[in-house]
Amino acid sequence: MIMNRGLKQVGTSMFLVFLSGSLWAQEKAPKLTVDLDKAIEIALSENPTIKVADMEITRKDYAKRETIGNLFPKIGASADYSYALKKQVMYMDFDMSSFMPGGTEGSTTEMQGMDDGMEVGRDNTLTMGFNLQLPIIAPSLWKSVKLSKADIEQSLESARSSRLSLVNQVEKAYYSVLMANDSYNVIKQSYDNAKLNAANYENKYKQGSASEYDVLRSQVQVRNLEPSLLQSENAVSLSKMQLKVLLGLEMSVDLDVANTLSDYEKTMYTETLSIDTTLTNNTSLRQLDLQTDYLKRALEVQKMSWYPTLSATAMYNWLDMFNNGKYGDSHWNPYSTIGLSLSIPIFQGGTRYYKVKQAKVSVASMAYQRQNLHRNLSMQVQSSIDNIQKSIKQIASNSEGVKQAEKAYMIMQKSFEIGSATFVELNDADLALTNSKLAYYQAIYDYLAARSELDLILGNRVFPDSSVK
Template sequence: LSIAMNESPTIKVADMEIEKKRYTRKSTQSALFPQIDVVGQYTRTIQKQTMYLDGGFGSSMGLDIDPTQFDAEEMKVVQVLQKVLGSPAPEPEEDAPAEGIQFGRSNMWTAGAVVNLPIIMPSLWKNIQLTSIDVEYAVEKARSSKIELANQVKKAFYGVLLAQDSYNVYKKTFDTESTVLNDIKNKFEQGLVAEYDLITASVRLQNIIPEMLQTKNAVQLAILQLKALMGIDLEVPLGIEGSLENYEDEMYAQLLDVDLSLTNNSDLRQIDLQVEQLKKVYEIRTSQYLPTLTANFNYQYMSQNNDFRFSDYRWDPYATAGITLAIPIFDGGRKHNDIKEAKLSVEQVRLQREDAERQIKLMLQNQINQIAKSIEQVNSLKTAKEQAQKGYDIAVKRYDTGMGTIVDVNQAALGLTNTGLQYNNAIYDYVTAKSELEKVIGVDQPIF
């Protein structure tokens, strides 16, 4: 189990998912801090704006202009300035074209910093709480993966023990039948038994060999499956110690120590966390009705020029600061419908939890019944196994003394083999049912 928890890709993926959710929570929490951006912008004016004036702003400043000092194009600009700063110009004729002046420069450069700070953001606060629940949900899913993996590893280990014990039963039967066959051969050579007895014993021995090969292959396959679940290379040699019979003495004490409540059931805990997540989603959508308040600060330098002689540029500062209050008024009913949807989602998951709890209780009762049944079978088959061994010994002695037949020996040997296999299967059913029971009630392994 320790190797599986450290090497299994499933567990590693689950742990990575926890880390992802923690990073997501930190990313969401970062929205509480000021957001500072350095901005730069270049704008090229393709067509400058034109301003038209139909009259001046008074004659208080006056203008004394010598027309001979200007060419035709410059004189047009002077005339416009005269209208703006000089004496009032005569009313333009109705059909005369309006005069205008273009202003601005071809190149505009802007560089500075922008700072935004949320002050009141109810939806952001609820979203941070939601990410915390997401982390808890990821942790519970990882715990569920570990419980599931532990269950699979234990069942695979028990499967190896079952295959090994079954092989040992057939091997013991093969060795015993080989001894009986040799004894019958000796008696046949001495003329003490019929050839029928020799043929029957030989056929009996040959029939055991395929069963031995099948169980031997089952052992190898079970070990490969166990390696795969443990997350180790299939070429690594792995030896399995122990026997299913070792678990017989621990049956009753282990069953009494198990807490049968569903408090730690991982499936139910995950559903509970899903309910909490949906409740937070409901609160987030409800908080969208609340106003938000943000602060902002902007500090920039600007330069406007008609050329690219950067050393001659003049940079002028520009700064603003303010707060923004946003009060939701109308959105076509979007928030209202979102809230109703979230409320229905909560109710859906609650109903799903009730159904899941019923199903889990049914599984729990089924495993308890299976354990009780296996215990009774083990007790019964243990006695039957001892009696079968005793019956086989009697049948062999009766055959040696001439009071029994080879058929009696074969039947006794078959009964001994079957009771041995059934005994191992009963213990296997118990340990696998107990493993499933621990999975249902959410028993954490000590290595967790």
């Protein structure tokens, strides 16, 4: 008995320690309250997608420098060793008798040896030195430098596209948090009203002025609202987690938003009137134009393969030859050369010709792709404008509906308190108020989502980062 009591005390102490540690961890969790601009700023600086896009720009810049490096001299060092399994034989086609000792009469044997050839060189050969090569005329290489610049421009626009897409995602996630918060508040208010009505009925039942059926019905209404309340709480938590992921924040951060959906109703009319619907800054069109420019420059590179190339060469080497076991008798002999190397392409089986043809077809097809893309984007812009206008009209109507529903509920609440209205009528008024508020917030969310989609299509946002234009 004593042992069990001691174990219970130890278990209770451990539970209290764990509970206090959990509470301390919750108290120490960092809290961050952001508005939309702050959320976008954090996302653009912390989101891994943007960092990867910026690293791609850096990689393409290194590739351009690599191409430029081909215009500079190339200097290398080399060393070679060879062993002669059989030496080369040299023959002389002129009379060597005058060069032989003893005159012509005493050199018959030596001359016969000359007719059989004379071995040249030694068994071992060592060569080491330096070489230099410098392109002087290289049309294809010059065009490749401009091609690398066009590649960097495509990476810059791709990074801008990633930023626009991220801003769109952050805006939608932020609006989702606002929608979840406002929906939770509406349902929570309805739940609190139901609890208050249930408490009133219970008091009336105790006083004998209400039936048990009325008490049970009011309590059932409270129970029916609890799943919706829990679902709205989960929606708030999930929307905040999605926003944290986009902002690159840890899940332990206590994130909160600084706005409500109704805050955006004040400025939506002036913002809608100032919308510029031109597609000049659309990132898809700009990427297609840059890709077309890249293909044109690639076509120029292909054409340059028909031109000759000229390069300067220089070499300074040392040569040593010796027989086996006689390295000490060797001598290092330097020699050097300078020259020009001209390469003239004449015929390669038609490969260059058909490469140029392929490049021309690719450039021509881009014009049709751009035409089709422009039409689709124009349709999307018009659709977004229609959705925005429809949402604005719906907001105005729902806003008036909320005012009427609130007034109707207040009248029904007073009537219920004095006994001239039934619980069913009060419940209907509360349900109508809840639905009108949810519809009102949904209309504002639809407007903000449509506006965000339009901003993504137009691409008019200017980023402070100078690396992305």
